[in-house]
Amino acid sequence: MDIIKAHAKKNLCYIAAQKMTPKGIVVHSTGANNPYLKRYVDAPDKVGKNTGNNHWNVAKPNGNMVCVHAFIGYDRDGRVRVAEILPLDICCWGVGSGKKGSYNFDPAYIQFEICEDDLSNRDYYKKAFSVAAEYCAELCRKYGISTKNIVGHCEAYRKGYGSNHADPEHWMKKFHEDMDDFRSAVKKQLKNTAKPDSKGGTAKKENTFLKGDLVSVTGNAVYYGSSETIPQWVKAQKWYIKEVSGENRIIIDANEKGTASICSPIHKKYLKLIKSAKEKKQDKASGKTNKKFAPYTVKITADQTYIFKEPDQKSQKVGKISDKGVYTIVKEKTDSARSKWGQLKSGVGWIRLCNVKKLR
Ligand SMILES: [Zn+2]
Structure with missing residues (x-):
């Protein structure tokens, strides 16, 4: 999914940055006839320019302490997309609170608003909710969220964890749908995207285990x-x-x-x-799991060896070695091109290990 990331860093909620582990999802709709992301999202290059100066990348949008994780609406090119304005590991200020508490805080929910139009356009409705379902499926997979824990704001209120609002079902009703239909759509998405195994084609048979799993x-x-x-x-x-x-x-x-x-x-x-x-092997190959590692020394064999800030040739060059000297490597990493890198003990940066001789 091609998600726009445009964090509302000036919003007090972003600044408060209360950590959360997502337990569920609350779906909202904005309640205002304006289906364009630029109304809420400050990312002119992706969603178009907000000329009313009323997007949510301000301390208090419209004077309120509010912020959600994402909006869904038209981008600059008229595509319906998701734009995230908060990182998903911090609590948003969305659903308000009910008699039992609030999904804004523990157990915190990811919350997004679907930008409403005038609620009469079936095509936009279908598109917006299908993007929302795809987004929810992705979140469910990523955070292990059960589709049972996807609720509309109105349901959050009924469960006692939100303020009394009717969104988004007041909109869904116009097209004879409710949140159960939405949860079914998410389930369908989850089924459609079940991962094929690496041989390609058929999905892995359930409950097939192998030695080493x-x-x-x-x-x-x-x-x-x-x-x-x-x-x-x-x-x-x-x-x-x-x-x-x-x-x-x-x-x-x-x-x-x-x-x-x-x-x-x-x-x-x-x-x-x-x-x-199998996955474990792949992790090892890509250097994800660092086995117990003992520092060792190398002699530089090339006339010139660049030092990079990160174990990645695209990162910044922070120095150069041209003395063919002996250096200590304190950490190794393999980059995506399978090149091996070593971190210098001095902490200056990383060198590629193809032009060195390992001493001990
Ligand atoms: Zn709401």
């Missing part, structure tokens, strides 16, 4: 072929599969940190895949 134990799990329940401390950790024996019997052994081994048989229906062995 990292899993967690779910539900009222018992040991395989026994009625003895699996203790909470086991369920609280992640475990590597040691062996797949038979169709359903799986032996989990080492925990993620490698500090315990339990060698326990368990029915695969109680296991949830956290990371496949």
